[in-house]
Amino acid sequence: MTTSLQELLAGWITGQRWFAGKGRVIDDLSIEHRTDIQTGDPGLLHLVLSVRQGERRTRYQLLVGLRTSLPDRLKHVLIGSCDWEGRECSAYDAAHDAELTRILLEGMESFRRAGRLAFHRAPGIEIDTSLRSLVLTVEQSNTSLVYGDRYILKLFRQINAGLNPELEVITALAAAGSTHIARPYGWIETDLDAQPTTLAIMQEFLANANEGWALALTSVRDLYGSPPDVPAEEVGGDFAAEAYRLGVATAEVHRELAAAFPIGVVEPPEVKRMAERFRDRLDQAVAEVPQLAAHASVAHAAYDRLADLDRAVAVQRVHGDYHLGQVMRTPGDWVVLDFEGEPGQPLSERRGLDTPLRDVAGMLRSFDYAARHLLAGHPEAATLTGRADEWSARNRAAFLGGYSEGGGRISGDDAVLLRALELSKAVYEVVYEARNRPTWLPIPLAAFRSPR
Structure with missing residues (x-):
């Protein structure tokens, strides 16, 4: 049969x-x-x-x-x-058949409709339908097809009814003339649960760009390989200038998002409820990962300061899952990718308003990861920890300096909120590493020991 x-x-x-x-x-x-x-x-x-x-x-x-x-x-x-x-x-x-995937390009170029599928082309552009595709193999949750050296089509494998936040954001920022996004070329959608639902997005392929994570790791390796008496700023692969430029770009993207979408405020009672949610997650994490118990007082103190804030907090659209793997350095500037937010969260939450400092906290945690993850299993980890601290502190400071220069606010009460957000992110990381990469557990635990 x-x-x-x-x-x-x-x-x-x-x-x-x-x-x-x-x-x-x-x-x-x-x-x-x-x-x-x-x-x-x-x-x-x-x-x-x-x-x-x-x-x-x-x-x-x-x-x-x-x-x-x-x-x-x-x-x-x-x-x-x-x-x-x-x-x-x-x-x-x-997705692996270039003879068939060319049909997707032709569909977007011609605004084709096929059954429940609708193909769209971004305003003011043309699509070269002669290009052959190649599947990238690095992704876990989606599949991306690169057409020549011009386009990258992200095919969302797991789909949820509704407009994907990434499509909404990049089309709005492109219309506003943003230089910090990969230009949108087209998209494919269907109808699910009576809602237009994004299936795929095609953008400019940044063929001559380098991922922020890879650049940061190169810098860390250069530092680890240098004599211990050479300061980080004198090592050939110093990343601080790029971290500063990334901070400026991040602030500019936040300004562009605030101009393109509605903004709002969270009143003090909701800020207190935020602090309580952080406490609940911390208690749950301590119950699952006993190693965190010795550091819980540091997080509780930060959450206490957050709960004591007696002012509203500005909120807006943000990236939502911001780290060094989500940014690319082109010959001209930094470009931000993947505005879809946390894939496991409902679309309504991913499209919601939040403080831009959540993105800042995510990037600060990413600097710590870049500095420390090479130490896992390293025979000289004990002697290199100080170098890791030096690299992280230098690049965190450079990023924050650039963010302020670009118009981002981090002073006074903002610093209190940022510290609470960063430790909340570290709590999440502790649980994740304990479940999936136990040898990496010291990386997020260090966030509770390091003075900020």
């Missing part, structure tokens, strides 16, 4: 990097929506899958190619053989 496509997918999906339900049994998988983008051989289907695991139901999207004879170049993404409309076909992950 020939296996159905639905049955094939139930066995295949659990092995995919982007599948969020690993380790749990699939109770049901159904094809909620199907769109035939191209018929014939090869055929191209767009599927919205509904996967139920216990009480949790998650939607995924998949591009499925169908061929009667599968070329060797596509055998590594084979899903399986199935009966499709009266013929036996090889079904495979079509």
Whole structure:
């Protein structure tokens, strides 16, 4: 008996990097929506899958190619053989098939509609439909296709009904003339639960850019390899000037977001409730990770100071998941990527207003991680800890200096809020590392020992 496509997918999906339900049994998988983008051989289907695991139901999207004879170049993404409309076909992950993914470019260029799918092109641009795609292999939760050296198309694997925050933000900032985003070229959407739902976004591919995390690690390695009596500012790979420029760029993006979207304030009673939420998370973290107990008083003191603030806190749209892996250094300036926020959070929360200092706190934690994570398992970790502290302090200060220069506020009560946000982030990191990378646990624990 020939296996159905639905049955094939139930066995295949659990092995995919982007599948969020690993380790749990699939109770049901159904094809909620199907769109035939191209018929014939090869055929191209767009599927919205509904996967139920216990009480949790998650939607995924998949591009499925169908061929009667599968070329060797596509055998590594084979899903399986199935009966499709009266013929036996090889079904495979079509994101890896450049012959079929060109159809996505053509769809955006021509504003095509195919069943429930709508293809869009950004205003004032043209799309080169001759380019071939290549799948990037570094992502975990999404799949990105690079077309030549011009475009990058992010295909959201796990989808939630509604407008993706990243599309909303980059289109607004592009219209405002921001120089700190990758230019949007097009997007694909469908209708889920009576809401326009973002499936994919295509932006400028920054071919000549370097990731902030990689640049920071190069600097840290240079410092670790230098004589111990050479100050960080005299080491060849000093990062402080770039950290300063990144701070300026971050403040400018925050100003642009405040101009493009509604702003608001959080009144003192809600600030106190924020401090209480931080305390609750801290108590839960201590119960799970006993090593944190010795440092809990540092966090409680910071939360006490936050609760004592007797003024409103300005809130606006922010990045929401800001760190060195979300920024790229181009020949001209820093560019900010991935405005979709924390992928595991509901869209309504990711599109909500927050203090811009949450982004600042995230970047400060990222500097600490860059400085210390190479020490995990390092034979000279004890002697290099001081160098890590030096690098982190120098680049944190440079970033904050640039943020202030760019118009960001960090003084007085703002510093109290920033400190509480940073320690709250460190509490989250303690739990994450204890669960996933125990050897990295000293990195977030150091945040409670270091004076700020």
